[in-house]
Amino acid sequence: MKYLSLFLVATFIFVTHMSFAQAGSGEFKVIKTIPVEGNGSWDYLTVDKQTQRLFVSHATCVEVVDLKTEKLIGQIPNTTGVHGIALVPDLNKGFISAGKLDSVIIFDLKTLKVLDKVITGKNPDFILYDAFSNRVFTFNGKGNSVTAIDATTNKVVGTLPVSGKPEAAVSDGNGKIFCNIEDKSTVVKFDAITLKIDAEWPLDPAKEPTGLALDLKNNRLFSACSESNQVVVMDAKSGRIVASLPMGEGCDGLLFIPDEHKVVSSNGEGSITVIRQNGPDNCLVIQALATRKGARTITYDETTNRMYLPSGEVTMDNDKRTVVPGSFGIVVISK
DSSP states (O other): OOOHHHHOOOOOOHHHHHHHHHHHGGOOEEEEEEEEOOOOOOHHHEETTTTTTEEEEEEEEEEEETTTTTTTEEEEETTEEEEEEEEEEETTTOOOOOOOGGGEEEETHHHHHHEOOOSSSEEEEEEEEEEEEETTEEEEETEEEEEEETTTOOEEEEEOOOSOEEEEEEEEESEEEEEEEETTTTEEETTTTTTEHHHHHHHHSOOOOOEEETTTHHHHEEEEETTEEEEEEEEETOOOOOEEEOSSEEEEEEEEEEEGEEEEEEEETEEEEEEEETTTTEEEEEEEOOOTTTTTOOOETTTEEEEEEEOOOOOTTEEEEEEOOEEEEOEHHHH
């Protein structure tokens, strides 16, 4: 593994160096950092595109930032162990995975008032709304399971056991969900209605998949494998691996921008890796951009063509991780 890592790093440096000239004026840039009050750790974040509000997991709450004014305008408290936020504007609801409460907290999108609390499997982490089934899915890290919740009734409609620790997931919009299994280094495909597993495909030799993205047009999955610092490209119909590309270290978030045919990984080392898709099986790293150490998750707003990455300054004392007061903020990336 040591020699593989050295090879990947060397390849990454070479490819990104050669590709900067090609990227030219189309490169992404860090344009600002939005400061956010409060201390504590962070995980996923998401944008409500209709209202231009950013929902950020932060310590034991979800912070709500108005992107027009770049001010903190609200908070959803008591979401201990918060990981992710899924928004359902048509129902005026938001769903928060509260990992340490083994629950999903449901809130009103307009008022931010808590509406309900639903028990899930152990330690719900990533959370996803699937419009096809009108269900919210939590991917339970310590429960090795997926919980399905009816988004209208707030009722659990089923639980799907999986082979290991589920991480990020995506929907194809037609009733199929794909999910990375982090400790098994596989991708699971299951039916959103029946909760039956259709397939489980290995990502070998890549290890520890975290972020996941989907190109619907070309049926290609992009899986960010953080241990081996690779983005694996997989045929979403057959599970065949068609390409593997180097990325930065410590990735936890991945996104696909269809209009630009680009894949972006957010790397905790303090960078993003940008991959251009020239065809279904032809991808090339075109940019490595410095961001901020710890900025490992990412979201994208296609209405403004901006990316948002949360991060703060962290100190370690006797193996205890502490976020420096006043250091938390959202890195904003655009062109």
